[in-house]
Amino acid sequence: MKAGPSQEDIRRHNLGTLLRFVHLRGPASRATLAESLGLNRSTIMALTSDLTAAGLVREELPRGPGRRAGRPSLVVRPESTRVYVLAFEVGVDRLVVARVGLGGVVLDRREGTRARDSDPSDLLGMLVAGARSLVRKAERDAVCVGAALGFPGTVRRSDDMIMFGPNLDVGDLRLGDALSRRLGLGIPVSVCNDANLGALAEHERGAGVGCDNLIYLHGDVGVGGGIIAHGRLLGGDEGFGGEIGHMIVNPGGRQCACGSKGCLEAEVGERTLLAHAGREEPVDKAGRDAVRDVVDAADRGDIVAREALHRVGTWLGLGVANLVNVFNPGLVIFGGTLRDIYLGAAAQIRSVLATGALDAPREKVRLRTAALGDDTTLVGAAEFAFAEVLADPLQVLARLRSVDVASPSTSGR
Amino acid sequence: MKAGPSQEDIRRHNLGTLLRFVHLRGPASRATLAESLGLNRSTIMALTSDLTAAGLVREELPRGPGRRAGRPSLVVRPESTRVYVLAFEVGVDRLVVARVGLGGVVLDRREGTRARDSDPSDLLGMLVAGARSLVRKAERDAVCVGAALGFPGTVRRSDDMIMFGPNLDVGDLRLGDALSRRLGLGIPVSVCNDANLGALAEHERGAGVGCDNLIYLHGDVGVGGGIIAHGRLLGGDEGFGGEIGHMIVNPGGRQCACGSKGCLEAEVGERTLLAHAGREEPVDKAGRDAVRDVVDAADRGDIVAREALHRVGTWLGLGVANLVNVFNPGLVIFGGTLRDIYLGAAAQIRSVLATGALDAPREKVRLRTAALGDDTTLVGAAEFAFAEVLADPLQVLARLRSVDVASPSTSGR
Incomplete structure (x- = not known):
């Protein structure tokens, strides 16, 4: 239990919030910032001045056709190259x-x-x-x-x-x-x-912007996961949270690299898909390209490739059903090789989800591919x-540049 | 993205934090409150006065043998009967x-x-x-x-x-x-x-005090769950989060009331344990007593009861392994009938957990029974x-008592 913040805490919080706003949403006028952050214009001006002095943002006249007559509102822009x-x-x-x-x-x-x-x-x-x-x-x-x-x-x-x-x-x-x-x-x-990291990225800049409860599933050779709950990455007690690839979906199933059997990774990973498709290693291509080849072959009507995707899609659907029941996410995002597998087996995944998940959490969940691609x-x-x-924008900059900007508005203006 | 709090927000937060402290940890001296909440004594005094005026706490001389010579520090006590x-x-x-x-x-x-x-x-x-x-x-x-x-x-x-x-x-x-x-x-x-609610209770007043990442599993006829992540109840997008009972642990397994097969509830619920133990309904006793009877019989060496607990423990262990991998909880708590089942099948549950969960998240997880019992x-x-x-202590009291206590320290003192 912690008491409320001090004035200095609040100033730090506000500086960070303003910087975060232009970092994630792009350049914004003082007017937009005042409205979006719920602060008055003079506070915005003071915060912007401090951030400008620290070299984190700069203020410019607005560019492009949006300019109108009268005194234009300055635009606050992150110092991307500096x-x-x-x-x-x-x-x-x-x-x-x-x-x-x-x-x-x-x-x-x-x-x-x-x-x-x-x-x-x-x-x-x-x-x-x-x-x-x-x-x-x-x-x-x-x-x-x-x-x-x-x-x-x-x-x-x-x-x-x-x-x-x-x-x-x-x-x-x-x-x-x-x-x-x-x-x-x-x-x-x-x-x-x-x-x-994939979950964080899709939440802040990808398919999950605005969705505070989402699950990101990532396929490489293995299968990983990241969970955003209440807008935060779910780390668990020691940071190991999100090891969805080692959720057992098929007890007694295929051997997993972790030592267990029937993990999601063992049932839907790259090697398993290739094995089902009769493309055992060594193959000409490895990794994502090999997975894409199977999905392309299935698209062209290759029966073996279709059957391989169907099998993998069944276990992936079961894994997603479990996650939907346990987390009630608003969104499940497929990235890496799972992006291709999802696109090739969406019907099967949705079908298993429909029977395996409770109606209530299933009705509104959206399934999407990663917007940030590779x-x-x-x-x-x-x-x-x-x-x-x-x-803590000023403190970090001060430390790295060895300049004293610890106290408000003293940064040499 | 939200800007920092106003002075009024901070006061409300501090009032709530103080009240929450004595609500959860019991009566405390002003000195203890100042130290624990990181606020100075005059702030504590002002907050306490406001809460006293609103009838939420009272200040008393300390009771019992702890009294020492000199001017005693007043103890702030929640108004439990009012x-x-x-x-x-x-x-x-x-x-x-x-x-x-x-x-x-x-x-x-x-x-x-x-x-x-x-x-x-x-x-x-x-x-x-x-x-x-x-x-x-x-x-x-x-x-x-x-x-x-x-x-x-x-x-x-x-x-x-x-x-x-x-x-x-x-x-x-x-x-x-x-x-x-x-x-x-x-x-x-x-x-x-x-x-x-069970998860919330065990987190605030039971086996999970001080553990901000925990899972509570509750057995009744069905099996429910509650997840605390980062100290908060994980609700998911619409509040359905925590339906761990409908995680499928045994695909194609026993029919579940939800329409799916092999859900944790279907494999470890009351009816399944009783069926495995040859005590199909109608039985003399239903619910928790019937489950306890099976556990007691197993304790006395009844082979059928032991085998029933072993089967149920296997699926419960697999469910726990999945949860440990996905969440990395510090603690898993068993309540309701699962409390008895855990006590009767702990060895089997731990054995499945040892093979089914990754070493990293498994090493430090503790398994416990609910401290709040029934x-x-x-x-x-x-x-x-x-x-x-x-x-928001004052606002709520003011509304319910229709007394104006909206502004600081005006409550008729």
């Missing part, structure tokens, strides 16, 4: 590093493929090289305010330790610490479960990395 | 109505058994009669600040409509509205899922009914 984060995605088959500016603008990116049998120690070198090349190309006065990495495994929140990642072996490498040290930017690198994890990593500066 | 709620529990076999005072004191209660084939229309009459007899015995200046009813079914949050209650037919009776009208106390009666739903209903007065 304030950025580094977002890393470590997938089973690919690596991505991006420099993402305030406002969610992907300023620059480096991508690489990764062989499934490649050495874990190469991973760090590739990530560092990618990040350095991005940082070198940033503007001279730009500041990196955070970094986060999405990983297909179970990550403990207290120390970002990867506890379980059966589909991508990194040994006992402490990825976040090692990366932070090698980068030398003076910022920590958070490590997060990829599907948790970038769900990357966008989520960027949003996670921005969280600190959005919670 | 401020109360009505809590209703509608179970399949029993009805309970209680008058619960601020501080969580059960002041008085009425209980009745209910025949499973009794007429739904009798229900309302019995609840009204019980409540009236309780209200008549309240002190003359006592005020009823809320009422809530726990029901074994799926309840829509927006209008408290019971959407699904297969084990207790109430037809199209709008229980909350009807009860509120008949009572004539000028307060609405909220209707909530019983296991959701009163989980009733205590949860009382806490739910107190929520409004704890959120």
